[in-house]
Amino acid sequence: MSIAMTVVVAPSRRLRMLAAGFGASLAAAALAAGLLSPVHTPAGTLVAATLLFAGLCLLHAALRPAMVHRIDISGVGRLRLTVQQDLRPDAPGGMQVALLPGSTLWPQLMLLRLAPVDAAGGRAGRGCCVVVFPDSVAPDAFRALAVALGAVAGLGAVVVNEREIG
CATH class of the missing domain: 1.20.5 (Single alpha-helices involved in coiled-coils or other helix-helix interfaces)
Incomplete structure (x- = not known):
């Protein structure tokens, strides 16, 4: 998978x-x-x-006007975050980010602490927090995103009731 x-x-x-x-x-x-x-x-x-x-x-x-985020996860687990007010499918790149310790995956809420990384893989700036509710994404995407982020964090593919990435 x-x-x-x-x-x-x-x-x-x-x-x-x-x-x-x-x-x-x-x-x-x-x-x-x-x-x-x-x-x-x-x-x-x-x-x-x-x-x-x-x-x-x-x-x-x-x-206030809504900020929309696009999270791209590559097949090898690299995360890319694009932040725009009017997100287009052809929007350019965004920035490569890393999932920080303290990110939380719950059944009805995800708090993702993300920080930009440089080419060497180290932190390259101040992080941000992306809050994801089930009504923030497409109907089947919430569970798929939780599983993918659990795999990226090295937690395996199963997300239990309460898990903090740390």
């Missing part, structure tokens, strides 16, 4: 909706704490301002 594959990872729609809903509820709590409170104190104003700021930050995060 070959582990070569290409997977396009879009942001999770469920996570974006959850963040938008939570941001809206924080903004509503700020409104309730600031306007509807019978006693207006400086602490109440500070709480309302903090809730409003947190709610607006979450709303901004949920509504």
Whole structure:
């Protein structure tokens, strides 16, 4: 069995909706704490301002343009990551990355810690984290990606309920 594959990872729609809903509820709590409170104190104003700021930050995060990642795994286990807003199938290369210790493969979530590597195979910069939910990829791609990443990490082809790559 070959582990070569290409997977396009879009942001999770469920996570974006959850963040938008939570941001809206924080903004509503700020409104309730600031306007509807019978006693207006400086602490109440500070709480309302903090809730409003947190709610607006979450709303901004949920509504900003989505970044799409493409993960290419070669037959020999080399990883390549392409990050674009409008990912095209013919998009050029990306960067070669390595799977770092601390990456997590769970049945419903993958947290991939990736760092760029240079030609000699050493780390060549600051790493990033790619979050993969089942609704972020094509229907059958989540399981295939988990198996391929487990093989790349040297864990074998079977991913159990909870496994941290380390």
